[in-house]
Amino acid sequence: MASDDIDSVLVHKKVNVVISLLPHALKNVQLHVENSMRQYLMKYSDGMDGVLMAYENVRTLKKDHAKGTGWILNELPYIHYDVALDACLFCPKVGSKMVGTVNECFASHVGILVFGYFNAMVAAEDLRSSGYNFNLDTSQWVAEGSENVIEPNIPVEFIVKQIHECNGIMSLEGTDLTIRLLVDEAMPALAVETAATIKKEAQQEVNVENDDIEDDIEDDIGDGQSEDRQDQDAEDSEAQGMSDDDDEE
Structure with missing residues (x-):
């Protein structure tokens, strides 16, 4: 995708969201x-008016003149925070x-991957209007009067005709499909960078969860050892009391 095309569909801007946390999260x-922001990655959001590809500089906003103060509604346990971030x-x-x-x-359509992630399709009717016919023997769309062939792994251009969204997953329907003769390096580079970002974020989340589990286990062990010591001290005290009673007798 040419840089002008990328700039038109990839938008960098500051966005505000509300994140709801349970009380156990108050320690950090x-x-x-x-x-919590990771749940928005690669999903369409009405509030952001797009699919969150990457983000940085996550920060809680001031509420009632106090930085990072959360707020609650009625008797619900969630603490809500106004959060700002720089998003792509x-x-x-x-x-x-x-x-x-x-x-x-x-024969019914051509399936396309955009940025190696988003599904798109061009229907047979639109392909025929662009001068292509389907070859049943080779399962290819062949252009009339030329050697242009649409088959898997071929880079193509198309115009967005419709945009569909279901449960945060976006898909595109296109028209005016043409074969792209020059492959721009920006598209695969961006796809690789985005995939690496998601993988890194996911690994960080796993590490955090593992650390929390280890901390909980250590706390449980510490609490158990403390209770054992208290029980032992109680038994020793009781035994000492019985010994003192025997001495008095």
């Missing part, structure tokens, strides 16, 4: 806020020019 609000959003619009890689060819 910033850490749990950042962990995938925001395609109807009419946007997109570039992707064909991953499947059928």
